[in-house]
Amino acid sequence: MFGEIYDVIVVGGGHAGAEAAAAAANMGSKTLLATMNLETIGQMSCNPAMGGIAKGQIVREIDALGGYSGIITDKSAIQFKMLNKSKGPAMWSPRAQSDRRRFSEEWRLMLERTPNVDFYQEMISGLLIENNKVVGVKTSLGIEIKSKSVVLTNGTFLNGLIHIGEKQFGGGRAGEKAATGITEQLVGIGFESGRMKTGTPPRVDGRSLDYSKMIVQPGDARPEKFSYLDTNFLTNQRDCHMTHTSEMVHDLLREGFDRSPMFNGRIKSLGPRYCPSIEDKINRFADKNSHQIFVEPEGWDTVEVYVNGFSTSLPEDVQFKALRSVVGFENVKFFRPGYAIEYDYFPPTQLKHSLETKLIDNLYFAGQINGTTGYEEAASQGLMAGINAHLKINNKEPFILKRDEAYIGVLIDDLITKGTEEPYRMFTSRAEYRTLLRQDNADLRLTPLGYELGIAKKERLIKMEEKEAKSNMFVDFFKNTSVIPEDINPILENVNSALVKQSDKMFKVFSRPKVKMEDMLKLDKVSSFVKEHNLNREVLEQTEVQVKYAGYIAKEKNNADKLQRLENVKIPSNFDYTKLKSLSYEAREKLTAIQPATISQASRISGIKPSDISVLLVFMGR
Template sequence: MFEKEYDVIVVGGGHAGAEAAASAANMGSKTLLVTMNLQTIGQMSCNPAMGGIAKGQIVREIDALGGYSGIVSDKSAIQYKMLNKSKGPAMWSPRTQNDRMRFAEEWRLMLERTPNVDFYQEMVSGLLIEKGRIAGVRTSLGLDIKAKSVVLTNGTFLNGLIHIGDKQFGGGRAGERAATGITEQLTDIGFESGRMKTGTPPRVDGRSLDYTKMIPQPGDPHPEKFSYLDTIVLKSQRDCHMTHTSREVHDLLKEGFDRSPMFNGRIKSIGPRYCPSIEDKIHRFADKDSHQIFVEPEGWDTVEVYVNGFSTSLPEDVQFKALRSVKGFEKVKFFRPGYAIEYDYFPPTQLKHTLETKIIENLYFAGQINGTTGYEEAASQGLMAGVNAHLKINDLPPFTLQRDEAYIGVLIDDLITKGTEEPYRMFTSRAEYRTLLRQDNADLRLTPKGYAIGLASEERLRKMMEKEEKSKEFIDFFRSTSFNPEDMNTILEDVDSSPVKQADKMYKVFSRPRVSMDHMLRLKEVADYVKHNDLDKEVMDQAEIQVKYSGYIEKEKNNADKLQRLENIKIPDHFDYSKLKSLSYEAREKLQAIRPVTISQASRISGVSPSDISVLLVFLGR
């Protein structure tokens, strides 16, 4: 039934699994994607949206490297927004509202069109391990499938337990069974495992809602897209809507707290801090009279609606009664109630930077199995695991990203260095170099790297180089071209900026905070240059950011370069920290457990102080 031996087997067909299979296969590995249900590949288990704050940057990074998430998001988008436009470009984050069914369909079709990908539908119940190295997987039917490497992307399915009020039943997602066997085998081998919780809100019938009582939330008037390739920009969009809970809604929800698995002790694991359930919000923020509810359509044609902000595991009758008291929901009909789900994960400090496990060679973990939450976080890990599985079995150098190179680098470094005891999600505040890691320059940062390892296409590289060259030439134009004071003062007067007294280079005035590219385009010389050189919005945005933020960008580059020196100081593989009595007890314990590869990584471990780093540097002769 199968190849004699696959190069890579990917277990799970969610966002992590799909990206893992695509990246390994596109680099040349014979890949098998094994999942419990081939109809749910790329399924959006929770909200029908991609991107958002920091997550949008991750999607663009995946795309820049040669992954599929950005393309699939563009092809299935029903709305586009650039968030945080009122702030600096380091905070700008793209987000799409997506058609849930088309999103999964596009993922399935893209994978089917990818050479080297085989598919098989069945549950993987165990791993084949020989002398500390992965050798394949065993299915629930007892079939052994051989492989040189395996990527586990089990999502919420490992011993998944669904809670709705005082009812609970096994499942990895509504209507789908849980996966068993893998956790038990790995813990017997010596892996540490834990439990986490996440939740989802009710899905309702949009025909039963009164949108006239809600606030419309339209997309951007001039929508953009995720992918750097020539995907289609939206010509029409669907509105989302916003409404609010009230004190009455909160009181109705509280009536069910005694039957809530969160409060009666049934759920013992920790849920996502930054995406709490509605009952958790009411409990934690008792002083607030209302919370926002975002009403999100599930697609172009379906009437199903996602009630964002109302995630809950309360009894279904309580959910229904409370939601009917929300403005616009007075006659709501349920498609299905919200629920919470508990599942197994493996603390990610047990991984290397490549996402390979430290205990079993050629075994990789990606996605919620590592304690993360979110499609984008999962997809980026899947891509990196697939890439490194391919590289490892071909005796090629590993591929990792530093914290100053990508949000993906920040994500993975945080996981394996600090671990996580609650579902980890990405924020711009987690990145110390966020001025460098903007959504607009992900291709400039990462496409050359993706191309060098054989993942990003030549077309991507050509587009990136053309954008980079045109942006530099445009900036040089501003540096070398003088303005007419009279024309320039007309613009400066409009933006309430001090006038100029004599001619000077355009760059000098363009760098003022209130002067935008739109203002500069009012100058004939600039408009003519743009038209003659056929510059698109991406090139103009890139030039504007480089002009306005050059000082900040340079400062962050210098800081990153200083820390890079510590990154270059390697710690020997089998270094014995117990011999260094000058280290604090906590530092010795943490360093021995995590086994950092460099001094820089060691410095980021919680509990390792600057004086501990000094001791290490002295011992290593630095």
């Protein structure tokens, strides 16, 4: 069946696996995507949505590099929102509700249309390893499939254990069996593994809900989209709704706490801090008498509804009784109860920045196997692992994004350098250069890199260059064009900004906090320029950011350039830190365990002090 040797085998068909297979194949590698169920490729296991705070930036970055997540989201979206619009552009984050079934279907169709991708449905139960190098995989039927590299993207399936109240059973997802064999083999080789936990809420019948008692949550009046390519903007959208729990709901939930696997010791692993279960919220925030519940449709045509904010592993009878006491849910019918799932992961400090393991050559980990949570975090790791697996087997340098280049760079550096003991989720606050890493400029930052690698196509580069050229031209127009008081003062008065007494450059006026692009477009000179050069809303948004935040952007760029000097100071591989007696004991221990590649990476390790970095710099002759 498998006479040929694959370049890349991707194990797992979730968000990480799908992006890994697409990236490797688009770069020219003969790729096999092996998964336990071909019907669930790109499955949204939890909420039917992509993006959100910082996560939306990641999807834009994946798209800019030539990945598929943004395109798939646009094709399957049922609602779009730009979050944090009241804040500065560094915080703006796109989010889309998706049609769950169509999202998965579009992923499979995209992969089937991608040359170089083969598919095989079966559990991969082990790796073929020779001389500390992976050379293929072994299936549960005992079939050996040879390859030059392997990317593991097992999600929550490695020895997955599902909990509902006092009941527990093996599974990687509701209705799907767990994967076995790989953890045991890797631990036997010398890998360190751990357990993590995540959870999901009940799915209910939308026909049994009373939406008239809830608060409507519509999408944006002028919805945007994720992909920088010519995908369609939404013209129709489905509403979400919001309701709240109450003290009565909390009391009903507390009745089941003695049977909760979270509280009776059955679940010992840590869950996601920023997406707690409803029982955890009640326990941790005992002073709050209500919590928000977001009622999210699962698609255009289905009546199935996702109860966001009610993730739980309490017994099903407790879930049902409590949810029936939520406003609008008085007659709710369940499609399935919520549950928690425990699964194996491998602390990511065992990886290089390329996501290749330090112990086994040509073996890559991506997604929840690295301790992350979220579709977007998984997809970005899959993309990077697929890229680097292709580069490695072609004897090319790894592709590593720096912290000032992408949220993806921040994510991977955090994992490799600091590790994680709880499911890692991306936030804008994790990025020290977030003014540079905006959702609007991901294409300007990354598309040239994706094109160089061979995954971003020529059409994507042309669109990016056209946007950049038009935006720069528009910025220059504002810098070089003056406006007289008679024209600008009525606009300034309207936004409560100080009037001007003499002619001034438009750039200076536009830089004021209260003045927006829509105000400037009221000027004939500006609106005529926009029409003459056919500037779209992407160009207008990009120009506004460049004008209004020019000083902040320049300052952050300068800070990033300073730090880059430390990135250039390499540390020899397998460096013996024990001989540097001036280092603190903690520094010696952590540096030996993580083996940072540069002084800059060493400085970001938790517990490493400035004095330790000084010792290293002196030793390196700096």
